[in-house]
Amino acid sequence: MISMSMTHMDESIFQNPTMFDPTRFEKHAPSPPPFSYTAFGGGPRMCPGFELAKMETLVMMHRLVTTFTWELLKKDESFKRVPMPEFDQGLLVRVKPLKETRASYEA
Ligand code: HEM
Numbered sequence: 001m002i003s004m005s006m007t008h009m010d011e012s013i014f015q016n017p018t019m020f021d022p023t024r025f026e027k028h029a030p031s032p033p034p035f036s037y038t039a040f041g042g043g044p045r046m047c048p049g050f051e052l053a054k055m056e057t058l059v060m061m062h063r064l065v066t067t068f069t070w071e072l073l074k075k076d077e078s079f080k081r082v083p084m085p086e087f088d089q090g091l092l093v094r095v096k097p098l099k100e101t102r103a104s105y106e107a
Contacts, residue, residue, distance in 0.1 A: 005083055007036040025054075068095045 009017045013036045014024065023029060040047035047053070064070075073092040079085045 002038055003083075004038050005081065007032075007038065010036070067098055069098055070095055 007013055011017055013032055035042045040050040040053070071094040073094055074089045077087060077089050077091060079087045079091075
């Protein structure tokens with residue numbers, strides 16, 4: 001049994017662990033020590049789909065932020081870890097296609 005958040009939230013391994021910083025996973029970034037980043041497990045039974053999953057996640061994120069605008073409806077939203085992140089108010093967002101948003105700015 002592993003506790004991923006023990007190492008994922010360890011400041012001696014990941015600088016500013018609670019900060020959203022995708023650059024920490026870029027190719028030129030220093031690799032974390034073995035078995036400290038365990039989202040995909042580790043060792044001989046490590047997830048064989050991890051490269052595919054990372055690529056799919058990147059493509060999906062790119063599409064979501066370039067196709068839609070996102071508006072946070074509860075500005076005082078926060079979350080706690082129990083142990084997975086859970087939003088206090090359900091993370092309500094208004095999502096609009098980017099084309100529609102541009103049209104309303106132009107009107
Ligand atoms: C965000 C997406 C994914 C996450 C977080 C994830 C995570 C994991 C984890 C933690 C394990 C256990 C590894 C271990 O025991 O050390 C695992 C195993 C596995 N994953 Fe994934 N996975 C993801 C996506 C995928 C995809 C896209 C595929 C296939 C296309 C896949 C196929 C597998 C298989 C076949 C195993 C079993 C490997 C074995 O027992 O030898 N996973 N995954």
